[in-house]
Amino acid sequence: MLKTRVLTALVGIPLFLLAIVTPGGWLLALALSLLAWAGLLEFTRVYNRAGELPRIAANPVLLTWGALLPLLPYWEDRIGDKGAGTGLWLERSLLLALGFGFLWELGRSWRHPTRAVAYNLGLGLFAALYVGWLMAFGTRLRMELTPVNLSGWTLERGALGLLWLMAMLWLGDSTAYFVGRAIGRHRLAPALSPSKSWEGAIANLACCLLVGLIGADWLRLPLWKAGLIGAGVGVLGQLGDLFESSLKRAKGVKDFGGVLPGHGGVLDRFDSFLFSAPWVWWWLGN
Structure with a gap:
């Protein structure tokens, strides 16, 4: 071992x-984004529940948002608008992710009425914040370019x-x-x-x-x-x-x-x- x-x-x-x-800092931002994506896949493999009712599956839109969060500090630095992980860009991107996440769950609930919509959104948001948002602070720290x-x-x-x-x-x-x-x-x-x-x-x-x-x-x-x-x-x-x-x-x-x-x-x-x-x-x- x-x-x-x-x-x-x-x-x-x-x-x-x-x-x-x-x-x-671009390579680290990319590396942390890939690590966040891998971590989110690991999380959903353990926490998704497809074989029993109610079916629970973390919302994929929110998971994708979480995987992209480590890129956000680099993006804000490139366009000269710092404050990535805690500023307006985070709020705007979260609003978009939640909006499309709601639409995704609405579409799935038509096909599978037993799905636990609130659990799916909650699990997806928790995973995105726990893995993606916290991972993004590594990029935020790295963007101190002095x-x-x-x-x-x-x-x-x-x-x-x-x-x-x-x-x-x-x-x-x-x-x-x-x-x-x-x-x-x-x-x-x-x-x-x-x-x-x-x-x-x-x-x-x-x-x-x-x-x-x-x-x-x-x-x-x-x-x-x-x-x-x-x-x-x-x-x-x-x-x-x-x-x-x-x-x-x-x-x-x-x-x-x-x-x-x-x-x-x-x-x-x-x-x-x-x-x-x-x-x-x-x-x-x-």
Whole structure:
């Protein structure tokens, strides 16, 4: 299992890092949109209920809207109208998605009167916001294009911020894994994730705090702010993991997918990112 996880990481991590550092942020926006689409497909595979009544299927119009949300910050930056994930463009696109979503459900209800229209719309909207909207904060963070000089190497501030975030998440997760296996004795949330321990969780938090402080000089941040961001990532990343575990336990599945061997699906790998990216953007993007 560990060997498979490592092999997948050796392939996936360089590709994701390439998307982050490519100038302009366009490649990351595209990558996050594709990841959101894959995550939404995983979600609907688990949560759609077609074999029993009432038939429940997340509204595909809202799912499509969710998959496109990570592109929205890049689009707004290109046309010179920032405020993507929280501004007027989000509201306008949501109105359009809901309008066409209602029409879609109306057409389906004529053919299948037993369909749970409200559930379909609600499930589609939840999935779009949970996966697409939260994923879009990665693009919002990346669109901080101010150049930062690091000993002769120039990198856009958003790219540096994302690299910092991913370092906290990946190193924190790995630290929790090994510490939990070595000395983990007290279960953190046995009903949701039996393998997680308080010892591993504390190690994760400490690692994120340390990496956060290291990043203070790179991003020209005061130590208190860098430490606060790191601690927040340590807490929110683990809450994102536990929240996704609750979604899986509710449907009796171990993983949302298997597209990433040894790691599960996209949602299994990016659950911490979804909760922590908005936090880092809040402090770096304002």
